[in-house]
Amino acid sequence: MVTWFALLFAFVLFQRLLELVIARRNGAHIESLGGFEVGKDHYRYIVLLHIAFLCSFLFEVLARHQEGMVPQLAPLTLFVLAQGLRLWVLRTLGKFWNTRIYILPGSEPVTRGPYRFMRHPNYLVVAVELFTLPLCFGAWITAIVFSLLNGVMLAVRIRAEENALIAGTAYAEKMSDRKRFFPLLRK
Template identity: 35%
Template sequence: MPGWAEGSRWPLFVLGLVLMSAGIAIRQCAVALLGRFFTIDVRVHPGQAVVERGPYRWVRHPSYTGMILTFIGIGLAFGNWAALAVLAVVPTVGLLVRIRFEERALLDGLGEPYRRFAANRPRLFPGVW
């Protein structure tokens, strides 16, 4: 697949790097705030509580927000529409499915505190979803 038009390559490359950096920083912050409760499996652990600091002030799943921004940034930096489409769409669809399972587990495991938390924040992007 052809890349971007030659005149627009550098601004999109730089934007891609900025989005990748922001995404990585957001994800790392989210993971650090969850500490030992961050796992790859979907379940609530004994002693786990709702985290409302850092990026969790604005969205329910900042780790996934960071991943999506990182993948979009990589697609832009590659300078190829096909790469951008694949990197933006495929992981996002997977994350949307995972979020449904994860939120069910969080509601079951944490109850009312998570319900209140979720009622006041979008899932991934403020003003979007």
């Protein structure tokens, strides 16, 4: 019997693998234009975080015998909305979307799509996903632990990304008026 849990877990696993394929292709494209990668040192920890998240999510749901349950509606709704935002980000960035940090010196930052409203919509997607997906099936330990770990990782990653973008592009000039994640909050 195929369960909601199996479907969602398989969806996320497939999505992560597809993202790695797209990222590799897009990275080669950016490099062919003269771009380069930054933040290589911390990228392996991001990959490890996501692998550990999937393992923790799987084990917690199985240990609680929750794999047969119907997902909780509120976290599932937020998870689905985050997937919509992810597609908007992917479509907006096109060949410049990546799981890694690539800089194309002298380029203009993308200021359309969700980037009209915030600087890091893709990181918001991941944060929402890491919190809501486990909560769909009562895996609250995974939700809390990996949300905290992701917060630490994002502090490192965003600093590296923004410093590189400021040094090599018009990022500071074009994006300084936008919030990182929550566009409706006051400055």
